[in-house]
Amino acid sequence: MDDNIIPLIKCRQLTLGYGSKDLVRDLDYDVNVGDYLCIIGRNGSGKTTFLRGIAGLLKPKSGSIDLCEGLKRSEIGLLPQMTVVQKDFPASVEEIVLSAFQGKFRLLPFYGRAQRDRAMECMALTRTESLRKSCFRELSGGQKQRVLLARALCAAERLLLLDEPVTGLDPESAETMYRIINDLHKNGMTVVMVTHDVDSALDSATRVMNFDQISVKGK
Amino acid sequence: MPELIEKLSFFLEFPFVRYAIIVGVLVSLCSSLLGVTLVLKRYSYIGDGLSHVAFGALALAAVLKVTNNMVIILPVTIAVAVLLLCTGKHARIKGDAAIAMVSVGALAIGYLLMNIFSTSANISGDVCTTLFGSTSILTLRVEEVVLCVVLSCIVLLVFVLFYHKIFAITFDENFAQATGVNTTLFNLLIAVIVAVIIVLAMNLVGALLVSALVVFPSLSAMRVFKSFRAVTVAAAIISVMCSLIGIVVAILAGTPVGSTIVAADIVVFLLFYSISLIQGRDA
Numbered sequence: 001m002d003d004n005i006i007p008l009i010k011c012r013q014l015t016l017g018y019g020s021k022d023l024v025r026d027l028d029y030d031v032n033v034g035d036y037l038c039i040i041g042r043n044g045s046g047k048t049t050f051l052r053g054i055a056g057l058l059k060p061k062s063g064s065i066d067l068c069e070g071l072k073r074s075e076i077g078l079l080p081q082m083t084v085v086q087k088d089f090p091a092s093v094e095e096i097v098l099s100a101f102q103g104k105f106r107l108l109p110f111y112g113r114a115q116r117d118r119a120m121e122c123m124a125l126t127r128t129e130s131l132r133k134s135c136f137r138e139l140s141g142g143q144k145q146r147v148l149l150a151r152a153l154c155a156a157e158r159l160l161l162l163d164e165p166v167t168g169l170d171p172e173s174a175e176t177m178y179r180i181i182n183d184l185h186k187n188g189m190t191v192v193m194v195t196h197d198v199d200s201a202l203d204s205a206t207r208v209m210n211f212d213q214i215s216v217k218g219k
Numbered sequence: 220m221p222e223l224i225e226k227l228s229f230f231l232e233f234p235f236v237r238y239a240i241i242v243g244v245l246v247s248l249c250s251s252l253l254g255v256t257l258v259l260k261r262y263s264y265i266g267d268g269l270s271h272v273a274f275g276a277l278a279l280a281a282v283l284k285v286t287n288n289m290v291i292i293l294p295v296t297i298a299v300a301v302l303l304l305c306t307g308k309h310a311r312i313k314g315d316a317a318i319a320m321v322s323v324g325a326l327a328i329g330y331l332l333m334n335i336f337s338t339s340a341n342i343s344g345d346v347c348t349t350l351f352g353s354t355s356i357l358t359l360r361v362e363e364v365v366l367c368v369v370l371s372c373i374v375l376l377v378f379v380l381f382y383h384k385i386f387a388i389t390f391d392e393n394f395a396q397a398t399g400v401n402t403t404l405f406n407l408l409i410a411v412i413v414a415v416i417i418v419l420a421m422n423l424v425g426a427l428l429v430s431a432l433v434v435f436p437s438l439s440a441m442r443v444f445k446s447f448r449a450v451t452v453a454a455a456i457i458s459v460m461c462s463l464i465g466i467v468v469a470i471l472a473g474t475p476v477g478s479t480i481v482a483a484d485i486v487v488f489l490l491f492y493s494i495s496l497i498q499g500r501d502a
Contacts, residue, residue, distance in 0.1 A: 095446055135445030
């Protein structure tokens, strides 16, 4: 690991929750540049809530989440858990991957060459370029996840947030998914992943955050 | 056949028939475009709920003896649409229950108002017309046609300009928000144009049949087409064709316009459903 640790996201005295229920309480934590951080813990322990907080989907009840190093929201890629709506959505893979650029180009009603090229690149990295014209609802679970990863990549220039990216996948698809994520991390992407798969998490992660103990250790 | 064409061209001489066709095409175009988004977001019933609200507002306008009833109907429907579509996941009363509540509530109060304060001798006739749009489309005034054209053009423009944003939000609101799209603003925009379309569509097919215009064309298109753009374009074409056929048949056969259009939509849906079954067997 690099000696000079540079924080990319700083959480201070962070409390997150829904309604009257707090899932994360008074948390001080930094996600650093170049981290491959795995977040593990039981269902309902607050893993996804924390990720949603970082992604800007949930406002802190108190405390703060600061983006450092000039990181912008539009440079964060998110791979959320798939929703029921998406499972039978009539859209081509290309349309979905390109939709990642909507946060960056606020008023353009169409996509330019640069964006199409970048989308192709991300599809190549996630091995989905051959599915470009396919319909999302007709893909297998593993293919769907890779398409959503390609979309996240299009948006992620510096930080990739993954919410249980291999849940429901067969071992082979999960293996492919992990390999792609590992390669991305090696090429300089900061990765934060919520997962149930503790063994794989310990295998490749540089840091692990365990929400069952809210103890946080480095490796 | 020649007599039919002759009869048709005879009818086309009348301005009210031409108005009906203009309004029919525009309204069905707009409703089908937004319909794709609403169906995919699991908001199919929003059209129905909002049209009942529009009915209630119409009754209120009649009671208050407002000459241009749009002044009341549009703002009320827009307000309810914003309330229903934008409170989203954190509302105390969840989506479908809220729609059901508002929808029957408005319908009941509307009918009550019409009965208590009615100025007309034929209440049930009036109510039936509003609910099923039996003849209102053939009695459109020029101002109403102009209003419809203007509002439809605004809706179309908004849809074309923000097509990609609407797609991104429909497919994955969380992702869009996380990457910096102002989802609150766009949900608000969608709610407002949905309300406008519903109010316009009420003229065409009547309050009870509005959701047919919203759901049938997009459901038909989704059976067969595989990309969002193809589904949107196909839904628009299907919707316009069905409305045209419906209006023409209604005029020639003397059937109620609204239900004839919806019947055409149902036939097309069954056709596309069969096509999808055949496709599925080939694959």
